[in-house]
Amino acid sequence: MLRRWFSALLFLPLTLGLASCQPEPPQSAGDTAPQSAQIAIIPDDPDPALWVLKDEDTTIYLFGTVHILKPGLSWFDEAVKDAFDASDELVIEMIEPEPAEMMKIVNEMAIDTTGVPLRDKLTPEDREKYEAAMTSLNIPVNAFDPLDPWFASVSMSLVPLMQSGYDTNSGVEDALNSHAKARNMKIVGLETPRQQLGFFDNLPEDVQIRFLNFNVDSIGEMADGMENMVAHWANANIGALAELMNAGLEEKILYETLLSNRNANWAAWVEERMKQPGTVFMAVGAGHLAGDDSLQAMLKKRDLKVKRIKY
Incomplete structure (x- = not known):
């Protein structure tokens, strides 16, 4: 279960925008619906x-x-496979630790140490919504009481996706890691497990609670929203992905912590890596490659020219 929780953590920044994926009411003549509000179809x-x-x-x-997918989606072909096959190094966000090490990190960072149950940190109205959401997912209402709000939010957001057929073992990184290991490729992680957990664990508790409340309000839309997001990814609809990301990260601290600061750090890594010869396949969450503060935008500030490959 810890692996599933951690996989949820990896894709969580994108799920923040899932509510905005849902179809909006018909607009007046002449209005154009945002890309993220339009229903997309996953192509064959x-x-x-x-x-x-x-x-x-x-x-x-x-x-x-995309860190979690339904089994059977065929994306590893054509230009993507050609680029991967031409590379001698795989770079991903984080190399997953052994289960025992993951358990240790989670116990240290995701378990609440104040002795105050999670539900007691919520207002009466938010607690009622939270318990109703837990019941709708067939989870005991006290199941996440020992957890910090951010980790409860991660755990809750994963459940409706798994119930809809998404598999944490079918994510893009899983496939890339498997192919890389088969070829004995060098695999590099941009961040450590403690760093990734720390992005959430270090958020102020009131921000974590708002984060949890957002997912509670969006729980019924998670599966359809994820389907739409995967469709935008599969269709290379970068504009729609950017809208989803921005919709979910409206709080400055979330935007900077989960997106822009990390992109800036990765841009510095890329700039340094460009000083060494070789061919690298760098795979990070699709949301990091969309929007005004995308990794490409950060690289442009460093006078590094990125070109889109059409295929």
């Missing part, structure tokens, strides 16, 4: 977006991932 032949930056002796491919 997904072609997610792919970028490249290169100099005389270094090539880095940038590929946006």
